[in-house]
Amino acid sequence: MSNLPFFLLALVSVVLTTCSQLLLKGGIRQVMGVLPADVSLSTLAMQFALNPLVWGGIATMGCSLVSWIAALTRLEVSRAYPFTALGIVLTVVAGRVLFAESLSSMKIAGAALIITGMLLVARS
Numbered sequence: 001m002s003n004l005p006f007f008l009l010a011l012v013s014v015v016l017t018t019c020s021q022l023l024l025k026g027g028i029r030q031v032m033g034v035l036p037a038d039v040s041l042s043t044l045a046m047q048f049a050l051n052p053l054v055w056g057g058i059a060t061m062g063c064s065l066v067s068w069i070a071a072l073t074r075l076e077v078s079r080a081y082p083f084t085a086l087g088i089v090l091t092v093v094a095g096r097v098l099f100a101e102s103l104s105s106m107k108i109a110g111a112a113l114i115i116t117g118m119l120l121v122a123r124s
Helices: 004-034 041-050 052-072 083-099 105-123
Strands: none
């Protein structure tokens, strides 16, 4: 049987993890944008617990975990795990697009090295 569907599951897991991080960041930005700077930790925790983006991030992380477990049923962890590095690249790009985060030449070079390393390990 071909391992392609399981590599695709690993890729889906990475994309879902990236989406989860972005949802969590969006929820944090929403909460922090409406609270005073001296808010108590308990109030902050309650606001995070009530935020739908935070819950979406948690749910998406759960889906990512299920996809990852399914991928590992047929893939060697040493061949599957390099895919997780792609999440760093996706998160850097999405952070720039969605949250106007900085994108320096060092981040671009780092992302290129990550992709190169991921391809080398996955092909070995």
